[in-house]
Amino acid sequence: MPQAYDTIVVGLGSAGTTAASTLAKAGRRVLALEAQDRIGGRVKTVKCGDGFVEEGAEWIHGTEDSRVYQAAMNNNITVLPQDLDMEVYRSDGSAVNRELMEDLISFCLERVGKPPDEPPMKLGNFITSRLMEYIKEKYPHLVDDKKFLKEFLDLVNLFVNNYEASNDWNDVSAQSRYEELGGHQHMSWHRYGYKTFFEILLNTYNNGPGLPNLDIKLNTEVTQIKWPRDTTGNVEVVCKDGSTYTASNVIVTLSLGVLKERIKMFRPPLPEQKITAIEEMSMGVMDKIIFKFDEPWWHDRALFYIFIWDIKDRENVAKDDYWITRIFAASNPLGSRNVLTLWTSGDVAKMIETLPENEVKSKCMQLLRRFMGRNHTIPEPVEMIRSTWFSNPFTRGSYSYDNLLTPQKPNLREDLASPLLDSAGSPRVLFAGEATNSVHFSTVHGAAETGYREAMRLLPSSKV
Structure with a gap:
């Protein structure tokens, strides 16, 4: 028995x-x-580079009343706050006004999880309406810059999709019941994993x-x-x-x-x-493409590299390569010094999971060189890891929204x-x-x- x-x-x-x-x-x-x-x-913690990387969950989101953070504290484990300092690059390789972009992106992301009082709204529409009010008040010279606004809103859509694991920010309700814990939102297990x-x-x-x-x-x-x-x-x-x-x-x-x-x-x-x-x-689905290099070639001080596409450059990308325009950022995880993580989500993430390794690697390196090659000499990576949360039959996605x-x-x-x-x-x-x-x-x-x-x-x- x-x-x-x-x-x-x-x-x-x-x-x-x-x-x-x-x-x-x-x-x-x-x-x-x-x-x-x-x-x-x-x-899923994986040995990579000179430390560990996370194929899945990366951070402890908040420290107050967190069972995860408390477990670390009870065992005298130091977890590190990771401030997501940004450098923003355009698709022609030029850098963008960092202070302006950080302010606008932070404003938009702070609207997530703060439901409007008015009738139910799509999250993208809600953020857009609040952003336009903010721009009129603080950056009136941008109000008529339709090209910049379109490119910026496309970027923030991708940003929000990464937070939500959604395909489009208007698939998400602005009336979400999600609540943040108090304390720093990006605490890293770094070398512990x-x-x-x-x-x-x-x-x-x-x-x-x-x-x-x-x-x-x-x-x-x-x-x-x-x-x-x-x-x-x-x-x-x-x-x-x-x-x-x-x-x-x-x-x-x-x-x-x-x-x-x-x-x-x-x-x-x-x-x-x-x-x-x-x-x-x-x-929803949120996936990572992780590259290990012999040595880091990026600036130590910037932990998040943001990619903003020029409308015409995006239109000129071959139809089969459209997916690279949905990879909106690269970051260096605290767990490994010589690794860069590229982020994507939604239907494109599902599709990337099915592409041949060599194609993903070569197109992603083209993407990095397009945006960051003017300021950095970018070598070939020595290893690539990519998450497959949707095609994995025992997860079928990353998290709910x-x-x-x-x-x-x-x-x-x-x-x-x-x-x-x-x-x-x-x-x-x-x-x-x-x-x-x-x-x-x-x-x-x-x-x-x-x-x-x-x-x-x-x-x-x-x-x-």
């Missing part, structure tokens, strides 16, 4: 690892099943002994979850390799993208309300989070993950909050 567990956790990203470790520390017998060959989910958060959770940091009550099985893809409506049966979790595991309950931490694809894996089927939530919420349905259907995330109960009202199938967090979605700390939330649903009297 297979061993019975108190709880099975499906997925070992931030939510699943938090849930599993919280329950195990409270004395519960926990089995964690992870389809991939590693722990971390949409956090984000993987350290998971080592802390699992008690393996600094050669810790782990958690004796927690069994972990990697490369174990779950294909079906059978749950009892009555009070006597166990939950059965069936895996692709033919194995079956039983427990009193299961915490499902699959991404929204995977739930959309595998909505029929539950027996009996999910209730209509939850199916609606899964179908109507949006999962509040789409245009949010104002009319504000409870979709709560519906996704609600557990499936048996006839006595006991939770049998519980749901965690960033998409189930009403206000801190799209973040590692938000995912961790939901893992803790569901663990505590099963530990109502515990002081963990």
